[in-house]
Amino acid sequence: MSAPLLAMTNLQVRFGALHAVRGVSLAVGAGESLGIVGESGSGKSATMLSVMGLHDRRAAWVGADQLSVGGMDVLSAGEDQLRALRGGQVGMVFQDPLSALNPLFTAGFQIAEVLRRHRDLDRRQAREGAVALLAQVGVPDPKRRAGQYPHQFSGGMRQRVMIATALAGEPKLLIADEPTTALDVTVQAEIVRLIQDIQERSRLGLVWVTHDLALLARIADRVMVLYAGQVVEQAPAAELYARPRHPYTVGLLSTVARLDQPRGQRARAIPGQPPRLDLPIVGCAFAPRCPLRFERCLEAPPLIETGPDAAAACWRVETPA
Amino acid sequence: MRPVPWLGVLGSLLIAVAVAVAVTAPWIAPAKPTQLDLRARLAPPAWVDGGKSNHLLGTDNVGRDVLSRVIWGSRISLTVGTAAALLGMLLGSTLGLLAGYFRGGVDAVISWLINVQLAFPFTLLAIFLLGTVGGGFAAVVVVLALATWVNYARIVRGQVLAIRERDYVLAARAVGVPTGRTLLRYILPNTAAPIVVVASFSTAQAILTQAALSFLGVGIDPSVPSWGAMLDEGRNYLQSAWWIAVFPGLAIALTVLGVNLLGDWLRDWLDPKSAA
Amino acid sequence: MSALSEAIALKVHYAVGAPAWRSRAGPGRVVRAVDGVDLQIAAGETVALVGESGCGKSTLGRALLRLEEPTAGVVRFEERDLTTLSAEHLRQRRAAMRMVFQDPFSSLNPRMRIGEALAEPLLVHGLCNSRSARERVAEMLDVVGLDRRVAARYPHEFSGGQRQRVAIARAVIGNPRFVVADEPLSALDISVQAQILDLFADLKDRFALTYLFVSHDLAVVRHVADRVAVMYLGRIVEMGAAEDVFARPAHPYTQALLDAVPVPDPTRERARIIGRLQGELPSPMAPPSGCRFHPRCPRAMSICQRDDPSLLPVASGQAVACWLYAPEGGAPAAERTPVSLASP
Numbered sequence: 003m004s005a006p007l008l009a010m011t012n013l014q015v016r017f018g019a020l021h022a023v024r025g026v027s028l029a030v031g032a033g034e035s036l037g038i039v040g041e042s043g044s045g046k047s048a049t050m051l052s053v054m055g056l057h058d059r060r061a062a063w064v065g066a067d068q069l070s071v072g073g074m075d076v077l078s079a080g081e082d083q084l085r086a087l088r089g090g091q092v093g094m095v096f097q098d099p100l101s102a103l104n105p106l107f108t109a110g111f112q113i114a115e116v117l118r119r120h121r122d123l124d125r126r127q128a129r130e131g132a133v134a135l136l137a138q139v140g141v142p143d144p145k146r147r148a149g150q151y152p153h154q155f156s157g158g159m160r161q162r163v164m165i166a167t168a169l170a171g172e173p174k175l176l177i178a179d180e181p182t183t184a185l186d187v188t189v190q191a192e193i194v195r196l197i198q199d200i201q202e203r204s205r206l207g208l209v210w211v212t213h214d215l216a217l218l219a220r221i222a223d224r225v226m227v228l229y230a231g232q233v234v235e236q237a238p239a240a241e242l243y244a245r246p247r248h249p250y251t252v253g254l255l256s257t258v259a260r261l262d263q264p265r266g267q268r269a270r271a272i273p274g275q276p277p278r279l280d281l282p283i284v285g286c287a288f289a290p291r292c293p294l295r296f297e298r299c300l301e302a303p304p305l306i307e308t309g310p311d312a313a314a315a316c317w318r319v320e321t322p323a
Numbered sequence: 324m325r326p327v328p329w330l331g332v333l334g335s336l337l338i339a340v341a342v343a344v345a346v347t348a349p350w351i352a353p354a355k356p357t358q359l360d361l362r363a364r365l366a367p368p369a370w371v372d373g374g375k376s377n378h379l380l381g382t383d384n385v386g387r388d389v390l391s392r393v394i395w396g397s398r399i400s401l402t403v404g405t406a407a408a409l410l411g412m413l414l415g416s417t418l419g420l421l422a423g424y425f426r427g428g429v430d431a432v433i434s435w436l437i438n439v440q441l442a443f444p445f446t447l448l449a450i451f452l453l454g455t456v457g458g459g460f461a462a463v464v465v466v467l468a469l470a471t472w473v474n475y476a477r478i479v480r481g482q483v484l485a486i487r488e489r490d491y492v493l494a495a496r497a498v499g500v501p502t503g504r505t506l507l508r509y510i511l512p513n514t515a516a517p518i519v520v521v522a523s524f525s526t527a528q529a530i531l532t533q534a535a536l537s538f539l540g541v542g543i544d545p546s547v548p549s550w551g552a553m554l555d556e557g558r559n560y561l562q563s564a565w566w567i568a569v570f571p572g573l574a575i576a577l578t579v580l581g582v583n584l585l586g587d588w589l590r591d592w593l594d595p596k597s598a599a
Numbered sequence: 600m601s602a603l604s605e606a607i608a609l610k611v612h613y614a615v616g617a618p619a620w621r622s623r624a625g626p627g628r629v630v631r632a633v634d635g636v637d638l639q640i641a642a643g644e645t646v647a648l649v650g651e652s653g654c655g656k657s658t659l660g661r662a663l664l665r666l667e668e669p670t671a672g673v674v675r676f677e678e679r680d681l682t683t684l685s686a687e688h689l690r691q692r693r694a695a696m697r698m699v700f701q702d703p704f705s706s707l708n709p710r711m712r713i714g715e716a717l718a719e720p721l722l723v724h725g726l727c728n729s730r731s732a733r734e735r736v737a738e739m740l741d742v743v744g745l746d747r748r749v750a751a752r753y754p755h756e757f758s759g760g761q762r763q764r765v766a767i768a769r770a771v772i773g774n775p776r777f778v779v780a781d782e783p784l785s786a787l788d789i790s791v792q793a794q795i796l797d798l799f800a801d802l803k804d805r806f807a808l809t810y811l812f813v814s815h816d817l818a819v820v821r822h823v824a825d826r827v828a829v830m831y832l833g834r835i836v837e838m839g840a841a842e843d844v845f846a847r848p849a850h851p852y853t854q855a856l857l858d859a860v861p862v863p864d865p866t867r868e869r870a871r872i873i874g875r876l877q878g879e880l881p882s883p884m885a886p887p888s889g890c891r892f893h894p895r896c897p898r899a900m901s902i903c904q905r906d907d908p909s910l911l912p913v914a915s916g917q918a919v920a921c922w923l924y925a926p927e928g929g930a931p932a933a934e935r936t937p938v939s940l941a942s943p
Binding site: 490491493494495496497498500501504508509512513595596 | 690702
């Protein structure tokens, strides 16, 4: 494998007293897809905003031993370099395409803007490129729809427009932050399939952030589970779903309502709530909710290797219950 | 711990001083506001050449003590300002609440009233009304309330239109909360923040308009000292005796500033999210 | 058994755009949110109403509580016609029928303490005085798994899951009989969803409640629902016992909905064929002719473009509105030929 597109070591993000990301490390190469799963407050979105240098520097403190995208150091980059990065090397798809698209410009114009800025096309080429991109993301009648405004699109179509905008800069890395959460299941399935196709065809690096573990089963080669700003488990997808090692991952998997298992088998809830992030966490962050906790959990567990390219931050890896 | 709201403290302080001055006027004023000192007409403030030590802020064209008049004038300006702002708030908020909540015909009528009021030149209305019913405290308060109610009505109506679509209003209906209670417990409290903001600038507006009315000679009896009337009298002497207009002007500015700072702070304080 | 809550030939249409008193709404400006629905919910049942956004399921849920004005048809609760009740009588009925909303961040008045919000149903229906209300509120907080002391606090101090517990407590305090829960889980984190689902089940047993669960997520309602009704563009297209609908979904739309739910198993998930539904949900202002699902249906026939199927029982137990299941003779064989629908 060549140098990773995205390399992050020991990322820390603080919003004042709130310590949102507490030492996340990850790497994504071309053609790889990484799924990051976590609940609200797990730090998954804060992590991805750091990659793009999108945190408000007055509100957030971001630090890392290493944070580079396509070889560029994001932490020391100036605003111009970051702008070139976003929409250029890195494409982004957000949860809410309505607020991510400018309501005052047509879909085609917004895609063409990216084409002109990042690919140096002239007006005409850009307009044609925009129509081609809309066709590529499965927007029917792309020529006509390029002239329409975001509010004239349905949720699913709007998300396709958003994806077209993200692809316009010919990114090497695509970051998808809960891109299907606001959509209906049937539309979600289409968007998942679309992004999967694009990623495989163009050998993009893909980071897909979500709270829905079931969704990642299809799209991620590797899955990383975040809890309270820390990585608690990471493993190849096949391994993680078949043999989850961290009790939190186990809990998450058992709460997923499954249609492939007999009815009557009720989802089991994880009791309690995540810890407060504005206070220091002593020992394992999950211990207060963990059914398997023991004395050692008073000490914070490191990521312990559980197999090839797999690790879990849990003492039970060494001391099975 | 919340940080100390210094601007709020400053605002409260300014208002407290103004109120204290108004209340204690008979005792702290060095002279009667109407007392003429014809030998000392147009005396400059004490620290200026030719100033007299018994007229700290100088005297006006008929030799009345400016300091005493500013002190006594605070009574009219503060009571008129507060009364007008409160009356306007009551009138405007109620109409805005009804228009926003019931919409339809009620809204059409109230919105029409708002637009008429906005389109009609207020000064003309004031001159007409005060000209027909005569000046006096109550009349001025009513006229000033008529000048400010639109501010409340427009803001409250807009807020209510947004709030009535909130789930918690529907939730109240779903639980069987009667309409009146819904208005008072669910909608009105959530419009409190903008009402407070409007109240602070409407009070300021009322004080200034009262001054303007006195200035136009249709307000309260000009022999009663008020900041507005003093400004009016002082305008002819701005070149030769600036102190006649400047000190009441300063009093108005500081009071208005105080009201605005206090209003801003009150708005934050009313927000349950800011409670520690 | 008679129904606790019932809709008969219910239609809820509303005009969009200009307010009613100044609109000259033509037919195209009317959203047919609910367009001819019959639904009975028996006491003690949990019925799940599922469908995509814009299918009218929330409107139907609200209409059953008469929080929406029906355009036509009848809504009954405990055999009384709610559409003819006076405002005051209707308000009194609300002691017995309640609602839980989707977004716990907007369904609680930000300026009311938790305790006040929970006491509200008790006080407005005169179920107790304010002192005994405080005691009832404290008990209810226990029941929904919150500390009694939270009564003195404001909603913004709580997480989404905790707020939803408060909202549920408000819906069940004072012993209502019927609760409509409109997407009560979709704004919550997954681990919290399971907790809240447990809470719903617990409250149902404890207070002998009847639920209508409105949800876009079939997987979530599967374990709580006795019966499932699937809605598409203002109509119910399939309805039946939950085990039948999940095991043998009959309507092509139900099948597509079930197909779209991801499975947390990479091998099976990757092998699954997804995204079989063509196109998008048509506008509820201008529903398609014939069967409303036909433009997206993978099994559409020529008859589907012209004639509207009605909801009829099929062999597997449930009722389905689909020509595939019409009794022989219901449609000439020639009209049962599949049509190929060119994708746009």
